[in-house]
Amino acid sequence: MSAGAVDISHIFKSFRIKERKKLVIRPVLDDINLSIRPGEKVMIVGASGCGKSTLLRLVAGLEQAAAGSISIDGDVVNGPGADRGVVFQQSTLFPWMTVWNNIIFSRRLRISLNSRDEQVSRAVYRSNALVTLMGLEQSVESYPNQLSGGMQQRANIARALVSSPKVLLMDEPFGALDAQTRETMHKVVSHLFSVEKTTVMFVTHDVEEAIVLGDKIIVLSANPGRVDSVFTTESLKRDEDGIVIKNDSLFFDFKEQILSRIRETNTLRVTADLLQRVAKTLV
Amino acid sequence: MIALTNIRDSIPRWVYISFSIAGFIIPLAVWQIICNMHIFSALFLPSPERVFKSFERWTASNLWEDTYISAYRVVSGFLLAAAIGVPIGIYIGTFKMVEAMLQPINDFIRYMPASAFIPLVLLWIGIGESAKISIIFIGVFFQIVVMVADAVRNIPQKYIEAAYTMGANKGEVLNHVIFKGAAPDIFNILRVNMGWAWTYLVIAEMVAADRGLGFAVLQAQRFMDTPKIFVGIIIIGILGLLFDLSFRIMHRIFFVWSYK
Numbered sequence: 001m002s003a004g005a006v007d008i009s010h011i012f013k014s015f016r017i018k019e020r021k022k023l024v025i026r027p028v029l030d031d032i033n034l035s036i037r038p039g040e041k042v043m044i045v046g047a048s049g050c051g052k053s054t055l056l057r058l059v060a061g062l063e064q065a066a067a068g069s070i071s072i073d074g075d076v077v078n079g080p081g082a083d084r085g086v087v088f089q090q091s092t093l094f095p096w097m098t099v100w101n102n103i104i105f106s107r108r109l110r111i112s113l114n115s116r117d118e119q120v121s122r123a124v125y126r127s128n129a130l131v132t133l134m135g136l137e138q139s140v141e142s143y144p145n146q147l148s149g150g151m152q153q154r155a156n157i158a159r160a161l162v163s164s165p166k167v168l169l170m171d172e173p174f175g176a177l178d179a180q181t182r183e184t185m186h187k188v189v190s191h192l193f194s195v196e197k198t199t200v201m202f203v204t205h206d207v208e209e210a211i212v213l214g215d216k217i218i219v220l221s222a223n224p225g226r227v228d229s230v231f232t233t234e235s236l237k238r239d240e241d242g243i244v245i246k247n248d249s250l251f252f253d254f255k256e257q258i259l260s261r262i263r264e265t266n267t268l269r270v271t272a273d274l275l276q277r278v279a280k281t282l283v
Numbered sequence: 284m285i286a287l288t289n290i291r292d293s294i295p296r297w298v299y300i301s302f303s304i305a306g307f308i309i310p311l312a313v314w315q316i317i318c319n320m321h322i323f324s325a326l327f328l329p330s331p332e333r334v335f336k337s338f339e340r341w342t343a344s345n346l347w348e349d350t351y352i353s354a355y356r357v358v359s360g361f362l363l364a365a366a367i368g369v370p371i372g373i374y375i376g377t378f379k380m381v382e383a384m385l386q387p388i389n390d391f392i393r394y395m396p397a398s399a400f401i402p403l404v405l406l407w408i409g410i411g412e413s414a415k416i417s418i419i420f421i422g423v424f425f426q427i428v429v430m431v432a433d434a435v436r437n438i439p440q441k442y443i444e445a446a447y448t449m450g451a452n453k454g455e456v457l458n459h460v461i462f463k464g465a466a467p468d469i470f471n472i473l474r475v476n477m478g479w480a481w482t483y484l485v486i487a488e489m490v491a492a493d494r495g496l497g498f499a500v501l502q503a504q505r506f507m508d509t510p511k512i513f514v515g516i517i518i519i520g521i522l523g524l525l526f527d528l529s530f531r532i533m534h535r536i537f538f539v540w541s542y543k
Contacts, residue, residue, distance in 0.1 A: 062444055082450030092445035096463050096540050105459075106449035143540040163450065 003073045004166035004199035006036040006059065011068035013054055014224075027224035028054050032068070034218065034227065038166075041193050041200040043214035045207055045258065047266030051225030052203045056171050059201060060086045072166055082106055085160030085198075089172040091152040093144035099155050100140040103127050106163045123162075130158040133192060150181035154188065161196060170202040174209065186212050190243055207258050211236070211251065212244050217258060221265030228265045231258060329510040334517075337510035345494075350518065353484055353496040356412070360419025360487070361480040365473055368424050372431025372469075377461055386432065393425035398486045410491035418490060422483035423476045430476075434468035435461055467538040474530035481523040 011032040014025050028051040036042050044052045057063040059070055061080040070077040072084065080086075093102045101108075107123040131140055134154040144152055153173055160168060174182045190213055193200065204210050210217050211233055221228040236254060237245045245251065287294055311331060317323070318330035325333065338346075374381040375389075400421050408414045438461055446460045488497030496515050503511035535542065 060448055062447070080444070080447040082448075084448065086445070086448040088441060088445070090441060092441045094442060094445075094460065094464070096466070096538075105446075106451075109449070109451055109455055109459075145540070145543055159449070 004038045005073050006034070006167055006199060006201065007071045007074075008032055008034040008036075008055075008059070009069055011055070011058060011070065012066045013051065013058065013063065014066055029058075029065075030224035030226050032225065032227060036199055036201065036216075038073075038199055039197045041202065041213060041215045043210035043217045044201065044203045044220060045205065045210050045217060045262060046220035046225065046228075047222040047262055048205065050220040050222035050265075052220050053171050055220070055225065056086075056169050056201060056203050059167070060084055060169050062086075082110075082163045083165050084167045084169055085163070085165035087153070087156045087160050087168070087170045087173045089175045091144065091149070091156055093152055093155055093159070095144050097143075098140065099136060099142055099144065099147070100127070100131075102144065102155060103131065103136075103140075103159045103162055105159065110163075126164070127158075127162050130161055133195065134158045134188065148181075149177050150185060153177065153185065157189070157192070161198065165198060167199045167201065168196075170200065172204055173202075175205070182206075182209070187243075189213060191241075194242060207255055207262070208246070210258070211255060212246070219258060219261045219265065229261050326507060326509055329513060334510045334513045337508070338514045341499075341511065341514055346518075349494055349496050349499050350522070352494045353488070353519075354522065356415045356487060356495065357419055357477075357480045357484055359412075360416040360483075361423060361473075361477055363416065364420045364424035364427055364476070364480075368427035369431050369469060369473075372428045373435050373457075373462065373465070375428065376432035376435025376465075377457060382432070386429075389425055389428050393429060397422040397483055398489075401486070401490055405490060414490045415487040415492060415495075418487035419480050419483045422486070423480050426479065427472060427476050430472040431465070431469055434465045434472060437468070438464045467534065467541040470530070470534050470537065474527060474534070477526050477530065478523055481519055481526070484519060 011029055012027070013029040014027040016023055017026050018024075019026075032055060034042075044055065046052050054063060058065050059077065061077050061084065075083075077084075093099070094105070097105065104123065104127045107127070111117065111119050111123060131137060134157060136151065136154055136158060139147055139151055139155070144155070147155065157170075157173070174185050177185065186209065193213065202210070202213060207217075214233055217231040217233065219228045219231070220226065231254070233244060233254075236250055237248050239245055285295065285298060286292060287298070314328075315331055318325075318328060329337075341349075371385065375386050376382070397418055401418065404414050404417050404421075408417055442460050442464060443456055446456045451459065484495070485497035485500060488495045489501065492498040496519055500512050500515035503509075503515065
């Protein structure tokens with residue numbers, strides 16, 4: 001599959017939640033409009049609860065929007081499908097399959113691997129390439145529970161990419177990893193992104209991660225989620241591998257700009273709300 | 284010194300096996316000691332020696348035939364219950380519509396004692412082999428259904444969602460995720476229910492039987508042959524244990540992935 005233009009137009013989403021024993025409707029996403037070019041790596045950041053994961057689940061087709069539409073290359077999304085690969089925060093590798101069988105799972109659904117078809121050799125070739133790219137050669141015969149968290153996420157990424165999706169959706173994929181492993185994963189993934197031309201939507205709460213891996217960074221405001229601002233990483237200094245240099249004043253300023261947007265969209269509401277509640281408990 | 288009383292701490296294998304053997308030897312020794320003290324009449328509590336003699340007598344007559352027919356009844360009733368109960372359980376745990384329709388009625392029947400069905404079974408099915416098999420079926424079928432449904436519900440939603448995002452359709456999710464994921468639990472449920480099937484044997488053989496271990500125990504009771512009652516019960520126990528053990532071994536072979 002090629003291309004992978006994502007068009008998100010006038011998306012509204014709300015959840016019913018119980019608040020003081022009453023069912024209330026809490027808006028999560030409020031009129032989201034985004035247009036993502038094919039191959040673009042878009043990072044979505046924002047305070048927790050701003051609906052960034054919900055937005056990703058909508059694009060994945062795992063949730064239904066209350067209004068608005070999402071389309072990939074003009075095809076409206078109305079359910080999950082193999083044209084959009086998803087990597088979740090927690091590993092979703094099937095524990096009952098080896099890493100290899102997990103990676104090749106989506107291909108196996110559509111083509112019989114026993115046939116001597118050209119499709120088969122292409123599927124196996126791509127799976128092998130992804131295994132190598134993600135550094136999983138030693139782990140293919142292992143079961144997921146024998147792998148470390150970092151290796152599991154590598155396998156999850158390989159599995160999501162094996163059927164060459166138009167869009168790769170990543171929902172805080174490194175959120176559960178320790179700092180060191182995360183650093184390694186950034187290197188692996190930025191290399192991957194330079195090789196794979198797939199469009200990427202990547203949700204994270206780590207601004208540095210967003211800057212290192214993204215072409216474009218979208219800040220969502222919280223309660224309800226709205227597109228607050230959009231940043232591009234074009235102007236940042238990069239090393240010869242094309243990786244953003246972190247030890248640079250431009251980088252610091254850029255990071256501070258994004259962080260201040262997140263703080264502003266978040267704290268205003270939270271402090272007001274919090275203060276009110278605290279005041280109530282004090283009286 | 285080996286620490287034996289640390290919470291959840293593992294102990295050496297030989298210690299484990301020694302304790303397992305002691306768990307059998309100690310009650311046996313206590314039994315022998317009580318008999319030596321002659322507190323109870325041999326009619327109520329025969330000595331291990333007399334029980335063993337009774338075992339030898341039974342072996343010489345028709346113990347193996349009784350064992351075979353009982354095992355046949357238990358295994359048939361159990362397999363039939365598993366063959367129908369597992370798919371129904373999977374559907375109840377997967378589709379709310381099926382759950383709404385079948386779970387309440389299943390729970391309703393589940394609480395009825397299997398022995399209470401004997402008169403109906405006699406009336407409807409008669410007194411042949413199928414009657415005994417039916418009692419065992421009734422004893423375990425409804426339990427298998429409810430337990431399998433629960434096992435299926437325990438498959439994390441994240442695996443189902445992941446499968447959908449990889450292009451799987453409903454049937455493929457059911458087959459590759461729900462069934463494969465729940466398989467080790469389902470297998471354990473079958474193991475537990477195999478044990479229960481054995482406990483229904485005596486009840487099943489109350490239905491016009493003329494052979495079988497349960498029948499022999501009932502018969503021995505009529506003739507106050509206490510040692511034979513002991514032998515019958517012990518043999519049912521041993522058979523149950525062997526079936527249990529083979530299920531455990533198969534579980535380790537089939538579901539390597541579920542062990543870390």
